[in-house]
Amino acid sequence: MGREAGGLAPSKPDDWIAVVLPPGERFSPTASGAVGLLAHRIARQPGRFKSVISGAATANPFQDVPFRAVRTPWGLGSVASRYAGAVARSFRQERPALVEVHNRPDVALSLARRLAPLPVLLVLHNDPQGMRSARTPAARTRLLQRLAGVLTVSQYLRERLLEGVAGEKAVVLPNCIDLAALPPSPPLREQVILFAGRVVADKGADAFVAACARALPRLPGWRAEMIGADRFGADSPETPFLRALRPRAEAAGILLSGYCPHDAVLAAMAGAAIMVVPSRWAEPFGLTALEAMASGAALLCSGRGGLAEVVGDVAVRIDPDDVAGMAECLVQLALDPARRAALGLAGLARAKLFDVREARAALDGLRGAILHLASDASI
Numbered sequence: 384m385g386r387e388a389g390g391l392a393p394s395k396p397d398d399w400i401a402v403v404l405p406p407g408e409r410f411s412p413t414a415s416g417a418v419g420l421l422a423h424r425i426a427r428q429p430g431r432f433k434s435v436i437s438g439a440a441t442a443n444p445f446q447d448v449p450f451r452a453v454r455t456p457w458g459l460g461s462v463a464s465r466y467a468g469a470v471a472r473s474f475r476q477e478r479p480a481l482v483e484v485h486n487r488p489d490v491a492l493s494l495a496r497r498l499a500p501l502p503v504l505l506v507l508h509n510d511p512q513g514m515r516s517a518r519t520p521a522a523r524t525r526l527l528q529r530l531a532g533v534l535t536v537s538q539y540l541r542e543r544l545l546e547g548v549a550g551e552k553a554v555v556l557p558n559c560i561d562l563a564a565l566p567p568s569p570p571l572r573e574q575v576i577l578f579a580g581r582v583v584a585d586k587g588a589d590a591f592v593a594a595c596a597r598a599l600p601r602l603p604g605w606r607a608e609m610i611g612a613d614r615f616g617a618d619s620p621e622t623p624f625l626r627a628l629r630p631r632a633e634a635a636g637i638l639l640s641g642y643c644p645h646d647a648v649l650a651a652m653a654g655a656a657i658m659v660v661p662s663r664w665a666e667p668f669g670l671t672a673l674e675a676m677a678s679g680a681a682l683l684c685s686g687r688g689g690l691a692e693v694v695g696d697v698a699v700r701i702d703p704d705d706v707a708g709m710a711e712c713l714v715q716l717a718l719d720p721a722r723r724a725a726l727g728l729a730g731l732a733r734a735k736l737f738d739v740r741e742a743r744a745a746l747d748g749l750r751g752a753i754l755h756l757a758s759d760a761s762i
Contacts, residue, residue: 400750401479402426403494404438405487406455406466411441413644414616417558417670418485418508420645423448424561424739431747435479437470463515467493474498481531481750481757488516488526495529502531502757504750508558509667511544520547527552531753534746536668537689554749557692558668559742560677560734566646568653568679576607576713577655577680579648580671582625582639583613587661587685587703589628594661596635597710602717607635610651612642652678656723657716660684661703669693673737676730681723683712693737697729 402422404410410419419438426434426448433449440452451473455466467490482501484491486508495503505526511517517526523544527533533553535541541553576595582588588609595607609632612619619642632639643651652658658675665688666672672693675682682698684690699716701709716723 398480399433399435401482402434402436403470403482403484405485406439406462408438409441410436410438410444410450412445413443416615421558422485425743425746428739428743430743432750437473463487463489464493466490467497470494471497480754488514491530492516502753504753505530505533507535507540523548531757537692539689540667556745557737558670559737559739560673561739562677565677566650566653572656573654574605575655576657576659577651578659579610581613582609582611584624585664587663590661590703590706591659592628592632592635592637593706594709594713595637598713599636601714605717608638608640610640610643610648617642652680655680658682661701662687663703666690673734677734679727679731681716681726682730695733697726697733
């Protein structure tokens with residue numbers, strides 16, 4: 384599959400797509416991570432193909448899209464192999480037209496072998512160079528040769544996939560957001576500086592605390608809040624990192640709200656004046672930054688990994704390892720309501736480029752192109 388989709392064949396009425404989540408991903412309004420939320424967001428949109436989500440058995444799964452719970456059996460072999468086997472067995476009665484595996488090259492390869500000649504598409508949400516079956520150029524070459532296609536959610540990830548690999552068998556389709564489903568913002572935003580995401584060092588959670596500790600004494604009437612935990616779900620553990628961070632955050636007057644369902648996070652973004660995404664690691668995409676832009680909040684953001692592609696020039700760039708500089712940016716932005724309003728409007732305009740309806744149409748186009756090529760190959 385090249386970078387441009389073409390020669391689309393019309394879909395048949397019974398064509399359906401099996402969307403396979405990673406084995407550890409929960410598919411629930413109260414516990415999904417980014418991959419599950421994105422799969423749900425796209426599946427609930429009307430399109431050319433019916434999507435059926437397959438994933439680990441989940442308490443209280445989403446009810447508005449078809450979901451098949453997969454139970455990985457105990458036994459010998461890797462979790463990926465046993466999970467892929469369970470997924471493949473779930474297709475015995477009814478086979479999909481295409482299998483779309485999210486974020487697990489090893490599962491995608493296993494399913495491609497088990498289900499041949501059924502086409503398998505891999506969707507990468509993270510750096511493949513840190514994944515099983517994709518760490519080396521030789522492994523990524525094998526991946527590209529054996530799968531019907533590979534889709535990455537950013538150009539940054541595409542470049543990581545193709546590093547040291549000949550050919551261009553990969554397509555970029557950015558993550559998306561449902562603008563119509565976002566909560567409305569109040570006429571006056573709260574004087575809140577908000578962090579939302581996993582409370583880990585890679586996300587710059589400690590840098591946020593340190594910067595707010597410097598900035599808040601200069602900002603009477605303002606407060607800071609952190610939403611998130613080490614993992615997605617109310618059962619997230621109290622890690623050593625969190626235990627060390629908690630007293631520093633409390634001393635700075637920062638509210639630690641812990642894990643909250645995604646709807647509550649979006650509602651907090653809708654009311655906050657400033658969002659901060661101080662990621663240290665190279666973000667594969669930066670969904671939180673996109674959600675912040677779509678909410679109309681003024682955004683401070685590092686530009687690492689795929690973040691620069693997402694935010695363009697509508698965010699204040701920060702270095703998470705320069706705490707003093709981050710604190711100064713916070714103070715200047717908090718004291719400049721006109722600039723905050725301008726950044727919020729610019730971010731909202733940019734977020735419209737990532738609307739889920741266009742993303743669903745583009746994804747269905749890619750699916751159709753793969754099916755067309757598979758049909759030609761079988762003749």
